[in-house]
Amino acid sequence: MxxxxxxxxxxxxxxxxxxxxxxxxxxxxxxxxxxxxxxxxxxxxxxxxxNPTARSLRLGRAGALGLIFSETLAYAFADPYAIGFFQGLATAAEDAGVGLLILPLPHGDRRSETVRDAVVDSFCVMSLPDGHPALAEVFARKLPVVVVDEPYVPGHPFLGIDEPAAAAAAARHVL
Known part of the structure; x- marks a missing residue:
């Protein structure tokens, strides 16, 4: 047929x-x-x-944000910090009218095709180790990216704790 x-x-x-x-x-x-x-x-x-794929190609956008993180899905839905972060990100995505594509890369998983093949308009990278090949693939896609927690990449939006300032504040408090 x-x-x-x-x-x-x-x-x-x-x-x-x-x-x-x-x-x-x-x-x-x-x-x-x-x-x-x-x-x-x-x-x-x-x-x-x-066909949604054809529509996405015609519009030039996928309507999705890719979330890359360095743990398993099971961990992500059990860890209180991860749960809170995912809830906040999901709320912001919904408010913007986009979906959320979760792309776990657990410790030791060095695949970069997960990123290369993701049909997304932007990425949020959460806690990838320095030098992870997926990070290079993210930047090669030339899409908007924000990095959360690590690694710090100069010239790219970053959200994390200023550990030296936090340590200094803790030391001042104790002293």
Whole structure:
């Protein structure tokens, strides 16, 4: 069976491909009757709707933030700090209308294709060790990046504790 596309439906109805696309993405641009006919033919032909991957390519964005961290998923959902951080990041992602793609790279996992193949618009890198190959892959993608905790990479946004200042404050307090 041949793959059903927007053009297949358009040809069957004698309308343009754009008209069929509007039935799925901008239904307010069509009359109720035309949209109903398009949806009936789509259903009859087994067309579920536009391909999200193709849409992402056309728009030039994935609608997702990639979170890279150096632990297992099980750890991430058990550690109180990680849970709080993930909740905050997830809230910000939701508020921005984007998804969150979690990319764990547990200790010893040196794969970089996880990063290279991620369909995301930006990265949040959390606690990767210095020199991890995935970090080089992140920067090679030329997407917005913020690094949390480690490693500190000059010239890139960083969120972490100023340990020397914290130690000095603790020493002043004790003294």
């Amino acid at each position: 041949a793959r059903v596309t927007l053009q297949t439906i358009a040809d069957r109805l004698g309308v343009s491909r754009a008209t069929v696309s509007y039935a799925f993405s901008r239904p307010d641009q069509l009359s109720d009757g035309l949209r109903r006919r398009i949806m009936e033919v789509a259903d009859e032909l087994g067309y579920a709707g536009p």
